Amino acid sequence: KAPMRALTLSALAPRPGEVLWDLGAGSGSVAIEWCLAGGSAHAVERRSDRVAHIRANAERFGVVHRLTVHEGRYEALLASLPAPDAVFVGGGFDEGIFAALQASLPQGCRVVVNAVTLETVALLQRLHARRGGQLWQLSWSAAQPLGAGTAWQPSRPWVQWAWEVEG
Numbered sequence: 001k002a003p004m005r006a007l008t009l010s011a012l013a014p015r016p017g018e019v020l021w022d023l024g025a026g027s028g029s030v031a032i033e034w035c036l037a038g039g040s041a042h043a044v045e046r047r048s049d050r051v052a053h054i055r056a057n058a059e060r061f062g063v064v065h066r067l068t069v070h071e072g073r074y075e076a077l078l079a080s081l082p083a084p085d086a087v088f089v090g091g092g093f094d095e096g097i098f099a100a101l102q103a104s105l106p107q108g109c110r111v112v113v114n115a116v117t118l119e120t121v122a123l124l125q126r127l128h129a130r131r132g133g134q135l136w137q138l139s140w141s142a143a144q145p146l147g148a149g150t151a152w153q154p155s156r157p158w159v160q161w162a163w164e165v166e167g
Contacts, residue, residue, distance in 0.1 A: 133163025
């Protein structure tokens, strides 16, 4: 997942002092990298086991003072979060989330959404056609043992849509 994280962070373009919303934060790796770059982040995750993992990772990387972890569905929490400079949606993106983001994000906010399911990929293609931005389909392969040798093991292809909120 390191290549996916690196490309996501490149698209988010972290800057010192900026605020990130990491929605569907998973392990919190994007939010933690953001904090290591000098910003602060609000990681939102609905699964309590993942929330505990994010907090442990924040402690391990020394960013607990920069990372606030919220447990719950992000649709219900957006209004309580401080205005972001950038938003990352790592999972659960749909039309409802897009509408909620459109209604709550400030002009100039950078938004990056990653998708692997065909349904979310189709949505990103439609939104890209209407809103513009950058749309990428990405995949990579890693060398893995195969019998006595080594072979390329491909990852699932994923799609990334990056755009900026207009006024």
